[in-house]
Amino acid sequence: MLCHHFDAGRCRSCSWLGLPYDAQLVDKQRTVEGLLGGHRGLGWREPVASAQLGFRNKAKMVVSGTVDEPTLGILDPTGGGVDLRDCPLHTPGIRAALPVLAGFVRRARLTPYDVPARRGELKHLLVTESPDGELMVRFVLRSQEPVARIRKHLPALREALPALAVASVNLQPEHKAILEGDRELLLTEQETLTMRVAGLDLHLRPQSFFQTNTALAAELYERGRAWVAEVGPATVWDLYCGVGGFALAVAGTGVEVTGIEVSREAVASATLSAAGVGLPRVRFEAGDATAYALAAIAPPDLVVVNPPRRGIGSELAGWLEASGVRHVLYSSCNARTLAQDLARMPSLRPARGQLLDMFPNTAHYEVLTLLERS
Structure with missing residues (x-):
């Protein structure tokens, strides 16, 4: 590969x-x-x-860079962003969604969290795709400050990303190597993503674990x-x-x-x-x-x-x-x-x-x- x-x-x-x-x-x-x-x-x-290739149903993307030029991926040893939105491990639906989500970061003015400087708001984007092609998107934020802007621009995101079924905000205020916090704010009427596997319909909520x-x-x-x-x-x-x-x-x-x-x-x-x-x-x-x-x-x-x-x-x-x-x-x-x-x-x-x-x-x-x- x-x-x-x-x-x-x-x-x-x-x-x-x-x-x-x-x-x-x-x-x-x-x-x-x-x-x-x-x-x-x-x-x-x-x-x-x-x-x-294309097997990974969940993307855990560190958001870095700037509002106008965000990176979605990982951090390098200095704390700078490495953009991996085209990572071939992710399912096709996730790979198609990540550039749209990068555009949403710019549109909603979601300031990426700067780890070395300890400032900014958006820490991670967590994206899961179901076998039916539906998406769950979670915005991991340092505080509630950007939530109103996310809600305001969410209809435009859903229009640009029709597969989006569940969206939420997770609040992780601590400066620690912790992916997400305990508090979740649901942004959509649909609360669960249906993972159809082995003849089962497993309902996945935002903070639930599922094999990747x-x-x-x-x-x-x-x-x-x-x-x-x-x-x-x-x-x-x-x-x-x-x-x-x-x-x-x-x-x-x-x-x-x-x-x-x-x-x-x-x-x-x-x-x-x-x-x-x-x-x-x-x-x-x-x-x-x-x-x-x-x-x-x-x-x-x-x-x-x-x-x-x-x-x-x-x-x-x-x-x-x-x-x-x-x-x-x-x-x-x-x-x-x-x-x-x-x-x-x-x-x-x-x-x-x-x-x-x-x-x-x-x-x-x-x-x-x-x-x-x-």
Whole structure:
């Protein structure tokens, strides 16, 4: 894959771009198998490849430069803007939208935030495209000062960008390396973006997390659905459930599912999705995954865990080990912490695994494993 930003040294986010894609997959599979190689009987499925271009459904663009000449992309080591609005990783809809949004910055006089000088207003533009081609655009601001101008010029933006379905302002007043703040101001009547994947309609609210690779997210949920259906549990917990992808996928098998997620925005999204498809035996609750498990009276038949890179940790792993749960479906974006967690659960043996290349051109990946109690 060719990228003039990479070749010029302006952006090195795709650190493996110089490596042939087949070699990338081989290296990732070798790494994961090496980390989990101590588990005998672990049967590996073939890795699931990704498109190298146009797969990324979310753009997280730092806004820099000036009102009249804004840059949308990243910052260089001096804090100056590097414009990446033509980044080939983004979906075609996002690539078409970014120049329009740069024009909106000029039209609404949204002063880019100057990191070294600590002044300005617009910090980031966060743009997500659904499989249907609809867009969610979030303006991350230092204060509410530009909100009136954004509202004033929003009709012109919607005319120039007909795919725009959801728009919001996120307030992040602190001078810290934090992408967004807690407070969100919705600017449109439509509140959610519908992500249609794996036969599911997942409703994404502005502060909800969704996998950045739509095609591989669909593959992940399809495999989770199939593996759980083979086991045939009556009750399932989906811990770290996000917007409910795994929970809703396995609910199609007729089981009773409880999803736990710390983000209330994600829980609201998941609840809306469940209601939309008429799944009364699926419920979602905002809370800490470990605390929920430790407080439970009885365990379910199967637990799904999809934690952040740090893994599930010793406390939850210890509970799973002692709980009597027969199966665990573990989706991990970090095989090192997965290996550490597996070492804490010796009675739960990994029976099958599969690598999904959610993040091509980088060292990152997703790996799905099914654990069985020995």
